[in-house]
Amino acid sequence: MKKYITLILTTTLLIACGKKEEASSNIDALIAAKNAKELQLRKAALQADINKIDAALTEMNVKVDEALVSVRAVKDTIFNHYLEVQGNVDTKENILIQPEFSGTLIALNAKAGQRVTKGQVLGRIDDAGLGQQLASLENQYALAKTNFDRQKNLWDKKIGSEMQYLQAQTNMITAQKGVAQLKAQLAKTVIRAPFTGTIDEVFVEKGQVVAPSMQGLMRIVNVSNMYVSTSVPETYVGKLKVGTEVDVYLTSLGKTYTGKVRQVGNFINPSNRSFGIEVAVPNPQGLLRPNQVAKLRIIDYDNKNALVVPSNVIQKDANGDNYVYVVTEVNGKTGKAKKVIVKTGQSSENVTEILSGIAADELIVTDGVTSISDGMKLSF
Numbered sequence: 001m002k003k004y005i006t007l008i009l010t011t012t013l014l015i016a017c018g019k020k021e022e023a024s025s026n027i028d029a030l031i032a033a034k035n036a037k038e039l040q041l042r043k044a045a046l047q048a049d050i051n052k053i054d055a056a057l058t059e060m061n062v063k064v065d066e067a068l069v070s071v072r073a074v075k076d077t078i079f080n081h082y083l084e085v086q087g088n089v090d091t092k093e094n095i096l097i098q099p100e101f102s103g104t105l106i107a108l109n110a111k112a113g114q115r116v117t118k119g120q121v122l123g124r125i126d127d128a129g130l131g132q133q134l135a136s137l138e139n140q141y142a143l144a145k146t147n148f149d150r151q152k153n154l155w156d157k158k159i160g161s162e163m164q165y166l167q168a169q170t171n172m173i174t175a176q177k178g179v180a181q182l183k184a185q186l187a188k189t190v191i192r193a194p195f196t197g198t199i200d201e202v203f204v205e206k207g208q209v210v211a212p213s214m215q216g217l218m219r220i221v222n223v224s225n226m227y228v229s230t231s232v233p234e235t236y237v238g239k240l241k242v243g244t245e246v247d248v249y250l251t252s253l254g255k256t257y258t259g260k261v262r263q264v265g266n267f268i269n270p271s272n273r274s275f276g277i278e279v280a281v282p283n284p285q286g287l288l289r290p291n292q293v294a295k296l297r298i299i300d301y302d303n304k305n306a307l308v309v310p311s312n313v314i315q316k317d318a319n320g321d322n323y324v325y326v327v328t329e330v331n332g333k334t335g336k337a338k339k340v341i342v343k344t345g346q347s348s349e350n351v352t353e354i355l356s357g358i359a360a361d362e363l364i365v366t367d368g369v370t371s372i373s374d375g376m377k378l379s380f
Contacts, residue, residue: 069368079306087230089292096216100188141175197222231274327363
C-alpha cells in the first residue's frame with residue numbers, strides 16, 4: 001500500500017513539473033514570436049490568480065511582518081499642467097492665382113518650386129489690342145492737355161470766354177480718365193506674384209487660352225508665416241491669451257516647435273462648446289507644410305514650488321480618501337509604514353501634485369505600496 005501511494009505522489013509531481021516546464025516553454029515561445037496579444041492574456045490570467053491568493057490570505061488573516069520596498073524623498077519642484085489638443089498647420093498665404101483677363105497666355109515665367117517675390121511678373125496674357133487703344137487715348141489726352149494749357153493762359157489774361165476754358169478742362173480730364181482706365185485694364189493682362197513665396201504647382205502652359213476657373217493658373221505658398229489652428233473647450237476662456245507659449249509637436253517630422261498664441265476666438269461653437277485659437281509657429285528650416293497634423297501642449301496651470309509624487313503611489317481607501325505611505329522611524333535602511341491622507345491637485349505626465357498631507361523631504365513608498373499596511377516594518 002505504501003509503495004502504491006508513493007508511486008501516485010511521484011507520478012503527480014512529475015506531471016506538475018512537466019506542466020510547469022511546458023508553460024515556461026510556451027511563454028518563451030510567445031516571447032520569441034513577439035506575440036504581444038497572447039502574452040497580455042497570459043499576464044492577465046496570472047494576475048487574476050495572484051489577486052485570488054491575496055484575497056484568500058487576507059480572509060485568513062495572514063500578515064507579512066516585513067516588506068521590501070523602494071522609497072523616495074519628496075522635493076519642491078516646478079509643476080506644469082498641460083492642455084493637449086490636436087490641430088492643423090496652415091498659412092493664410094496659400095492661394096490659387098487666377099487670371100483677371102481672358103485670352104491667350106503669351107508668356108509664362110514660372111515653374112514649380114521657383115521662389116518668387118511680391119510683384120514679380122509670372123506671365124502675360126495677350127491684350128487683344130488694348131495696347132494700341134492706349135496709345136491712341138494717350139495721343140488724345142496729350143492734345144486735350146495742350147488745348148487746355150492754351151485756354152488757361154488766355155483765360156489768365158482775361159482773353160476768351162469762360163465757357164471755352166471749362167470745355168477745354170473737361171475734355172482734358174475725360175481723356176485723362178480714359179487713359180487711366182485703359183491702363184488698369186492692360187495691367188490685368190500681366191500676372192504678378194501677390195506675395196513672396198514659392199510656386200507650388202503650375203497648371204497651364206504657354207499658348208493656352210486662359211480664364212478664371214476652379215483650377216487657376218498656379219498655386220503659390222508662403223511657408224514662412226505658418227500657424228496651427230485648433231479648438232479648445234470653453235472652460236479655458238480667460239486662461240488662453242495672445243502671447244501664451246505653446247509646444248507644437250509635428251508627428252510627421254518628430255520635431256517640437258515653440259509657438260505663441262496669436263489669435264483667440266470670440267465665438268463659442270454651440271455644437272461642441274469650444275472656441276478657436278491660432279498659434280504662430282516659426283519655420284526656419286521650411287519643413288512645415290499646410291494641412292500637417294500637430295499636437296499642441298498648452299500650459300494652463302503652473303506651480304513653482306509644488307510637491308509631486310508618482311501618480312501610481314496614491315491609493316484610495318474605503319472612505320474615498322486618497323492616501324500614500326510615508327516612512328517613519330527611519331534607521332538606516334529600515335523604517336515603518338504610515339498611512340497618510342493627502343489632498344491631491346492636478347496630474348500630468350504620471351505625477352500628481354500634493355496640496356496637503358505631506359511635507360518636503362519626507363520619504364514616501366514608491367514601489368511595493370500594494371503589499372504593505374499601516375505600521376508594517378519596511379526595508380529599502
